[in-house]
Amino acid sequence: MPKLTIEELDKLREKAVAKLRLRESGENRGKVTIHLGTCGIAAGGRQVLTALLVEVEKLGIKDITVTTAGCAGLCSREPMATVELFGQAPVKYVDLTADKIKKILAEHVVNGKTVKDYALAIGSERVG
């Protein structure tokens, strides 16, 4: 018996590809940023991030980058997240919990519908 057949090699590849996706700067549909300044971490931002990462893997979402950034400025409303879908205005979500981020992922990121109840503002910030 061969140790590995071509079909098994292909399966192995599919599994390994998911692990490496993080390193490819490929075509992405958007980005979810969890704000992890000291305030964000203290308010539980890390738990929100963990929940988001687990959920992204569970749903098999491949075209979204999950990243972190520093304090977004509104420390009293942490944990916060920014959802940016390509070609749309960024949306800031506040007072997050693990359950809230899951809902945001399902409704906003997957279905493109902003979760108005948790949103602070849409495209409110300017740079420059």
Place this chain on the structure above:
Amino acid sequence: MPYRLNVMLCTGTGCVSNGAFNLLEAFKTEIRKHELHEEVAVIPTGCNGFCAVGPLVVVQPDEIFYQKLRVEDVPFLVQEHFLKGRPVKKFMYTPPETKEPIPIMSNIPFFGKQMLIALRNRGLIDPENIDEYIARDGYKGFTKAITMMTPKQVIDEVKASGLRGRGGGGFPTGLKWEVAFNTQSDEKFIIINCDEGDPGAFMDRSIVESDPHSVIEGVLIGAYALGVKQTYIYVRMEYPLALKRFYIAIEQAKEYGLLGQNILGKGMDLEIEVHRGAGAFICGEETALIRSIQGFAGEAQAKYIYPAQKGLNGKPTIINNVETWANIPQIILRGSNWFASIGTRGKNGDGGSTGTKVFSLVGKVNNTGLVEVPMGITLREIIYDIGGGIKNNKKFKSVQTGGPSGGFLPESLLDLPVDFDELLKAGAMMGSGGMVVVDEDNCMVDMARYFLDFVQSESCGKCIPCREGTKRMLDILERITYGQGTEDDLLKLEELSRLIVESSLCALGGTAPNPVLTTIKYFREEYEAHVKNKKCPAHTCKSLITYTIDSKICIEKGHGCGVCRKNCPQTAITGEIKKEHRIDPTKCDKCGICFDVCKFDAIYVD
């Protein structure tokens, strides 16, 4: 939980010698300390290429590039970037011209003009993890070959790609394979040539260190096409990391059934044996390499018959260099047309140089490192756009391509497109891809002497023109740098060169005079200054220069500060504070320390 960050830490030999393994430990410790180990993975990779700024990491998915990291930088970096999501500017690459840090790797000019085929996985995978290679379409070219192509079709595909041997000679790979294919024999062999000895060259080492499976896959394809069951890789002992990673790769491939018996259930058998060389330049030459594997001294033999017809143990043997093998999987997977569309094409669509070439860019350029560029790119683009220009704002003088047997090209040829044929026409060669940049402070006679000294010591000694001829040439060059040369010597050098080129057994002798011939051709005036005026214009040849103190400047500007006197190791400088200083020429060793320490430019060299 999936990782949200991958920290790609370069552990090529360059970065390792700058402490990359310590950095790896520091990152792991620090990440664990902040309990980030389930979110942030540190992955050791092979050479990233930008050796000048190592040790370096690239943080994915945002492609943030950090350079020159030290162990003590790690806690801050982990806390700021990985924990709080604030990329740290002070560790980013900052070009000297703009002084503005460039966070994203692909925006750094060094990486921008490159095109990766042989190095396609560099910095992207852990070379010690076969799964990561497989994820990047690894072994897909091989499975395509064994399921969808006949051996003949594989050879035709390699032929059509126009791939030429990356070891130096540039012989068409497909043609070589075809010769072995058409030779009847009960047994055939493949040898992977990973013996590179050119000063300043490290292409093959880096490929094996960063992506050993690409070489194994290339060999699998070649072995399928030629019906080979036994292969050898010849690695010099000076490459311990490459050796280690290759051993690991072989073990992993065996475990998966990609090497050994009945590969992937397709009835193909293949073994790879590692042969460790003792590090002789000549052993990169095919016939000498074969002799070495057979247990004899590495001596070249005349190639009346190609090794592809009669090589190892008298059987047809394909020897290709590491870079050539690394190209094969991509050619089979993506097709010969894709490969042939990159690079240059000769007249009537044949000849030319297709694909890319890996160069190790070293010497007096700002961005030293490993670069892969499409054939046909100009020397200027490599040296200025990728290499970032000459160090310390000095003036470019020459670039040597092709290692010790290559040639020195002058500034007027900077726009030469780099391919096998164009370089040969200019008197240089592609060689295995060493590229040494020389600035105004280098004496071209001395450079020729250095490289001739190298080939002279590395000559296997079998044939007289190479053994004795290079020695005679070296004698003459040494005489010239000592100021004892005559105009007659130039004629003698040219005559000896011609003789050695014509009558040497192998390419080592056949190309050994190249540095001398090209320097005489393009920098004749420097030779003439040495022999006629007994001067070294670059102020390098010690016998031809003198250091003198300008007493006026010494007293007026420096007030006889005496720094030169205190620093002179030969106690050749005399004088008192506030008084004139003098150098005793009989004692002076011409080390140049006085020149370097004088803050008032009172010392001049002539």
